[in-house]
Amino acid sequence: MQSKTLKCKIAGIGAWGSYFESWQALQALLNGASLPETKLKGPKPDIIPANERRRAPLPVKLAVASSWQATQDAGVEADTLTCVFASGLGDTDLTDYMCKTLASEHKALSPTKFHNSVHNAPAGYWTISTGTMKAANSVAGYENLVSLTLLEAMIQCETENTPMLLTFYDAPVAQILTPVLPNQETFAFSLVVFPHSADVEGPLLTANVEQQEHTTWPALQSKSDYLRRLYAANPAAKILSLAELLEQPKRDIVVPLSSGTALTFSCEK
Amino acid sequence: MQIDIIDYESCSAAGVNLSALRTSLRQHQSGLIKNNLPGSDLDTWIGVVGQVSAVNDLGEWQSRNNRLAALGYEQGTIRSTVSGLINKYGAARIGLIMGSSTSSIDRTEEAYTKLNSENALTDEFRQPFVHNPHAPALFAAHLSGIKGPSLTINTACSSSAKVFATGSRWLETGIVDAVLVGGVDTLCLSVLHGFDSLQLLSPDPCKPFDQHRNGINLGEASGFAVLQRAGENDNAKGIRLTGYGESSDAYHMSHPHPDGLGARLSMTQALDRAGLPPSAIDYVNLHGTSSRANDLIEGKLISELFPGSVSCSSTKAWMGHTLGAAGITEAIIAMDTLQTNVIPGSKNLEILDEALNFSIKATDEPKVCQHVMTNSFGFGGNNCTLLFSRTG
Numbered sequence: 001m002q003s004k005t006l007k008c009k010i011a012g013i014g015a016w017g018s019y020f021e022s023w024q025a026l027q028a029l030l031n032g033a034s035l036p037e038t039k040l041k042g043p044k045p046d047i048i049p050a051n052e053r054r055r056a057p058l059p060v061k062l063a064v065a066s067s068w069q070a071t072q073d074a075g076v077e078a079d080t081l082t083c084v085f086a087s088g089l090g091d092t093d094l095t096d097y098m099c100k101t102l103a104s105e106h107k108a109l110s111p112t113k114f115h116n117s118v119h120n121a122p123a124g125y126w127t128i129s130t131g132t133m134k135a136a137n138s139v140a141g142y143e144n145l146v147s148l149t150l151l152e153a154m155i156q157c158e159t160e161n162t163p164m165l166l167t168f169y170d171a172p173v174a175q176i177l178t179p180v181l182p183n184q185e186t187f188a189f190s191l192v193v194f195p196h197s198a199d200v201e202g203p204l205l206t207a208n209v210e211q212q213e214h215t216t217w218p219a220l221q222s223k224s225d226y227l228r229r230l231y232a233a234n235p236a237a238k239i240l241s242l243a244e245l246l247e248q249p250k251r252d253i254v255v256p257l258s259s260g261t262a263l264t265f266s267c268e269k
Numbered sequence: 270m271q272i273d274i275i276d277y278e279s280c281s282a283a284g285v286n287l288s289a290l291r292t293s294l295r296q297h298q299s300g301l302i303k304n305n306l307p308g309s310d311l312d313t314w315i316g317v318v319g320q321v322s323a324v325n326d327l328g329e330w331q332s333r334n335n336r337l338a339a340l341g342y343e344q345g346t347i348r349s350t351v352s353g354l355i356n357k358y359g360a361a362r363i364g365l366i367m368g369s370s371t372s373s374i375d376r377t378e379e380a381y382t383k384l385n386s387e388n389a390l391t392d393e394f395r396q397p398f399v400h401n402p403h404a405p406a407l408f409a410a411h412l413s414g415i416k417g418p419s420l421t422i423n424t425a426c427s428s429s430a431k432v433f434a435t436g437s438r439w440l441e442t443g444i445v446d447a448v449l450v451g452g453v454d455t456l457c458l459s460v461l462h463g464f465d466s467l468q469l470l471s472p473d474p475c476k477p478f479d480q481h482r483n484g485i486n487l488g489e490a491s492g493f494a495v496l497q498r499a500g501e502n503d504n505a506k507g508i509r510l511t512g513y514g515e516s517s518d519a520y521h522m523s524h525p526h527p528d529g530l531g532a533r534l535s536m537t538q539a540l541d542r543a544g545l546p547p548s549a550i551d552y553v554n555l556h557g558t559s560s561r562a563n564d565l566i567e568g569k570l571i572s573e574l575f576p577g578s579v580s581c582s583s584t585k586a587w588m589g590h591t592l593g594a595a596g597i598t599e600a601i602i603a604m605d606t607l608q609t610n611v612i613p614g615s616k617n618l619e620i621l622d623e624a625l626n627f628s629i630k631a632t633d634e635p636k637v638c639q640h641v642m643t644n645s646f647g648f649g650g651n652n653c654t655l656l657f658s659r660t661g
Binding site for chain 1: 270308309359360361362370372374377378380381382384388389390395396397398400401402403406407410416417418419420421422423424425431435438439441442443444446458459462463464465466467498515516517518519520521522523530531534647648649650651
């Protein structure tokens with residue numbers, strides 16, 4: 001059977017990073033605006049009930065803040081969206097906490113930190129905060145996280161004819177683990193997508209799986225040192241290649257998907 | 270879309286492979302032992318795969334989780350089935366989807382006990398492909414030679430049930446011609462002490478759905494299955510994935526919805542997708558962890574949704590709750606009843622919880638089943654139900 005061309009419409013976008021707290025602010029940076037002087041500390045997503053928000057770790061707050069922006073931008077009810085949450089690194093602060101505790105004499109773990117340590121904690125907090133009972137996936141893909149997640153979500157959007165929320169997030173890595181996972185940047189990005197036949201406004205994204213080895217991530221068009229550092233170090237920030245395509249749609253981009261495949265994206269406004 | 274099961278294998282404390290698992294099930298021989306995990310003095314029972322110690326030469330891939338995946342991949346005919354499909358379709362046309370909750374955190378735990386004098390990772394543990402949540406699929410791609418899309422799903426204890434749903438969708442769009450799905454999770458201090466912190470571990474062998482159950486036992490397992498679009502492979506097992514359901518509780522990170530609303534949705538979705546009424550299901554392999562909350566809520570739901578003619582059991586007393594590997598382990602037990610024509614009893618059940626009334630027995634039941642289901646529920650309120658049917 002031939003590979004189907006995958007299509008969806010982008011109805012909403014959200015973004016959060018140390019120098020931008022919305023998609024509009026990230027767009028400005030992509031288009032050459034200079035970096036704000038102050039670095040942001042971390043999002044405080046009001047949508048998480050106060051009691052839960054106090055206990056929510058940074059990756060959860062990043063993912064939920066950006067997801068909420070995208071649903072607001074799309075003007076849809078959050079609980080109508082099937083979701084895929086994607087992180088290349090997971091919560092390394094909690095990995096670090098657990099491994100330090102377990103290497104010590106007193107191995108008792110905090111029950112809250114333990115349940116927050118699951119990779120699907122952001123999906124859990126999101127569905128609890130918004131009352132979403134739809135399927136919520138939580139995936140990992142190391143260097144190909146972004147392409148694999150787009151593939152997975154576009155396939156689910158198409159085969160199940162359902163609108164989707166995709167959220168990519170990665171937080172700075174705990175110090176001991178930095179020799180293997182060097183990221184020190186904070187980033188989250190969300191898309192709300194609809195089946196291409198849906199009656200919604202938004203750019204049409206098309207993706208094709210190609211058999212192709214040795215594909216590498218395309219260089220960012222942006223000359224910003226900060227954005228280039230973010231793109232290189234933070235697995236979730238590979239989505240910036242797609243963000244640039246949305247800004248300048250008159251070209252295709254090819255991104256690695258696996259050791260034997262690549263994904264080609266095109267976009268029509 | 271209907272999906273054929275081409276091959277499957279399971280590796281757990283109840284049997285290093287499917288053949289040994291069948292024997293343990295028939296003899297009601299549990300693999301659970303008193304906790305003897307190095308560094309842990311918790312009073313509980315665990316399901317250890319002893320044969321993992323024979324796999325010890327993974328180099329830069331070294332972790333207990335990867336060793337358990339490697340051991341599982343060598344069982345039965347899985348490796349030769351996948352190699353045959355790679356030869357037929359090309360490595361880039363085969364997909365790979367792994368489910369796990371621990372990935373290789375066992376190795377990260379070990380690394381932290383051996384930090385150098387500067388409190389840094391020693392060279393032996395500088396393994397970027399291991400210390401990340403995608404480790405299971407990275408390693409399985411390395412093991413199998415698969416070059417198509419390779420994803421890891423980490424939704425806690427529903428992880429390796431959801432791999433079947435994702436695999437089915439990938440096949441439906443034609444981006445691959447076959448998918449190797451799998452699950453792997455390993456016993457390690459994180460999970461033992463984590464579940465202990467939630468006061469969920471039992472000091473005794475677990476007794477799912479029993480009036481006197483007092484918690485869960487943890488286990489480790491790996492499992493694999495090969496999927497293709499229905500009718501494209503003459504060597505199929507005569508078993509089809511005909512339905513799946515995926516849902517969220519939207520209730521609590523570690524406690525199930527009190528009325529089981531999410532679990533109800535995943536079961537009804539699976540039935541709807543297969544176009545079957547509840548009465549058509551012959552057997553349900555329950556999530557049945559032996560926790561007070563899960564079993565009460567799941568048992569009540571079963572009696573609300575299914576007629577008394579539907580046989581049910583939890584098989585966790587054989588190998589423990591294998592977390593991210595539980596989905597595929599129990600999918601295999603459920604689908605294998607279509608080959609063995611025996612429904613396994615709910616081991617260690619003596620007196621059914623007095624608040625429950627549904628068809629569950631400790632003894633095996635010989636039966637030629639047509640349709641079987643399995644439930645997997647995870648932290649974050651993440652639910653998945655799979656439905657398998659006999660072909661034809």
